[in-house]
Amino acid sequence: MNVLVFNCGSSSLTYKLFKVRSPGKREVLLAGKAHRVQVKGTEPSYLTFNFGGEEEKKVVPLNSHATAANLVLDFLKDHNLEVDYIGHRFVHGGGSFSETTLVNERTLGVLGQCVPLAPLHNKVALDVILVSRKLLPEAKHYVVFDTAFHKTIPSYANTYPLPKTIVRRFGFRKYGFHGLSYSYVLRSLQDYLGSSLENSRIVACHLGTGGSSVAAIWRGHSLDTSMGFSPLSGLVMSTRCGDIDPMMATYLMVTYGYRPELLMELLNKESGLLGISGFSSDIRDIINRYHEDGNEETDLAIKMYVHRIKKFIGSFVAALGGIDLLVFTDDIGLHNWYIRQKVCQGMDWCGIEINEYQNVGSSGDEISSINSRNSAVGVWVVPNDEEAVIYLEGERLLQNENRIAV
């Protein structure tokens, strides 16, 4: 049995084709990524195929995610690769979806209604679902939601105290994101430790090159997270502002005549690290520049980035009534020892203490512990794999289906 996984990013499409030998035993037959999809710029877009031990790079115009998906499906056809199941990542399931779901006409309609919740991500994911269904009508399609992991956040933590009619009309509340990453990391750490994390109070930091968030995890479930109704709030991100005063927007419009569309664009695409540093949205560039000439903007950008992470860790430690495990994941969390060190500095008040050598030495490619021997809190670097979660979710869905059938 073969399972194809599509993972739409805002300007990329990652895919993997898994061959399942027996339950729990799988291998990757084909993998690759479409780069610079829908990006207007000087560099061309391209698509990669890792197949049979060789990597092929195809430079081709990719003006939509559907185009990229189409090319992947063509490749499968040309190489006689069959697909039984296709798993799709859908960022924002709103209040309508709290778990992995099979795609049918009815769910398609509801997915369509979810598009405005995350216009950038949801629209392209839906397009990819539609084109795959058209080209592979025999296969079963299912959707996995980034918001599903956070469905356990209690109402006192996810409620925005806005008038009830407004909340009902727009579905305003905290949803939270990066759920696939958090659930993979939890599963992976649990397998590695060989013991249940049921009784561990966990704070996990997903620090990406685009979006970042922190989650408080209790009894294996999400208790709170830094992102909210949309992926705009919470941490200082590469180009997103994170938490700001909600009155700021109306102040700028009333006093300086900003148009809402322009402001929304500024807060999503020109803010965060880019807005502060003035030259880069990438914390790695900013750290390098800071070490070269130590200018004020780069210093401030790094301080703000770290400060906001520390605030969220502190508030989640309070929410959990203490902390047992601190976990770092995604690009920056895995590969940037400098940020991990800054975040963990002065955190002995809650028992966090890292070993500098282990921290610097951690490759980020495999699970590693970076806490010092005396640290009361286990500090871990744990790689994530969103495609694997999409696959595993499918496996679970399938098992449930079969059980029902029996």
Added chain:
Amino acid sequence: MKTVLLFDPAPPRLRWVCYNEGILDSGVCDPDNTSISSVSTGLRDKCEIDAVGYVLYNGGKRITNSGEIVTSPVLASLEGSIGILPEYNELTYKAVNNTIQNLRSVPHIVLCETGLFSNMPPESSTYAVPAELRERELRRYGGYGLEHEWSLAQTKRMVGTDLKRIVSVYLGGTTNVAAILEGNAVETSIGFTPIEGIISEGGCGDIDPTVVFYLLSSGFSLHETNHLLLEESGFKALLGKSARIEDVVGGHPGKSYDFAYRLYTYQVLKSIGAFVSVLGGVDAIVFSSSHTGKYMKFMRGLCNQLEFLGVTCSGSGPEKQPFVLSSPDSRVKVLCFAYDRWEMLAEKTNHIINMKDENHD
């Protein structure tokens, strides 16, 4: 104590009080009509005014001290800061401008609620938005600085020494939490406006900014959106009717009150945790309110949830003022002070003129 006349903006008018060891006279006046004869007929006979104090709710980038003697440059700064909080600041400015002409012989003091926070480190005071927007006076100003300062002074008086790391929690219609490191504010929950941070009686507190754009693109006007976030949200939205925070924390029966209480407690708890993290630990948590009695259950509940920080609660009920909520062996002290706003403002005004006199000697 000297006799002071105090003005506090309460749009569209100002409350005023004449104070010396207690309220001598009080009332409400129009900003354009603040001469002694008009705020109180007969006040001149009862007492001689030694100084006048004016509350300024947001000093913006121009008024950066919590107490400032009015001079021509200060008056100009005050005028320049109207735009940052027009509804309130204009009242303060007008009151100063008018009164100063009628009472030329006494000092006039601006008492600024954001002064304590004007020197916060840039990583706390800056928003991660482009320079173009930051230049529009967008920063985190904080609030209730006068209350926090008063509370810190009480703490020092009681403990007898300066504690290094303090989380100060002001409990009122709008709750404000501040992180104090060696006497200086380094973080606070209120940001550009008092809407940021913790849920308030009509204000939503921290929400995803995307919400604002959703409302605007669905046909809500700017005015309607502001009104919704400022006046129709918070406890009012949760309870379905206007409510005082004292009702929420005071154990009012009902499911929606229980939920509002839970949500509020959770937000304050998270804010304390965030600031302990910023401070790298904590030596004291200090509450202040003008209704401490109503908050007893709330404060004790919070203390229980802060055990992981080294807080041990004393088992006994409320004792005499000021309350010590932590037990003698608690690693972190938890204190609670009941304060009177007019007394606090009068003390602050007196303090500023005394400092001025000392400098002159």
